[in-house]
Amino acid sequence: MFRLMLAALACALVLKAAALPAAAMGEVEKARELAEALCAGCHLNEGQGEKQGPMGIPGFGAVANRHGQTQEGIVIWLNSAPPMMPDHKLTQDEMFALAAYIMSLRERP
Numbered sequence: 001m002f003r004l005m006l007a008a009l010a011c012a013l014v015l016k017a018a019a020l021p022a023a024a025m026g027e028v029e030k031a032r033e034l035a036e037a038l039c040a041g042c043h044l045n046e047g048q049g050e051k052q053g054p055m056g057i058p059g060f061g062a063v064a065n066r067h068g069q070t071q072e073g074i075v076i077w078l079n080s081a082p083p084m085m086p087d088h089k090l091t092q093d094e095m096f097a098l099a100a101y102i103m104s105l106r107e108r109p
């Protein structure tokens with residue numbers, strides 16, 4: 001049973017890695033560090049899910065798992081300089097990388 005779970009886990013990891021081109025992996029890793037520095041206090045809390053109530057904040061996992069969510073959709077959001085978020089003065093490259101990182105948390109196919 002345990003071995004089966006390990007095999008399933010290994011499979012899932014391989015599939016996840018295969019979904020991203022090799023060059024993008026380093027980007028995602030860097031973006032994860034950026035997200036941990038800038039966004040974690042609001043978006044990367046333990047057990048954080050979808051936003052609760054109109055003033056709530058969604059965890060990045062929940063954002064990634066939204067139906068129809070795309071990397072482009074997240075970039076558009078970041079470009080819109082949403083008033084409920086601090087202006088981090090992100091470059092376009094940073095927005096792209098952050099969006100790729102957020103999408104890497106997606107668990108749906």
Ligand code: HEC
Nearest residue numbers: 035038039042043056057058063074077084085086088098
């Ligand atoms: C001070 C808290 C705060 C920080 C820091 C913050 N955000 Fe947010 N963020 C919010 C709030 C509040 C929302 C929810 C807005 C809403 O849906 O009303 C949100 C929503 C989002 C969403 C989801 C948009 C959607 O489709 O609903 C994304 C993506 C996002 N933030 C990315 C980021 C990134 C990337 C960073 C770091 C560079 C960041 N946020 C930093 C408060 C924050």
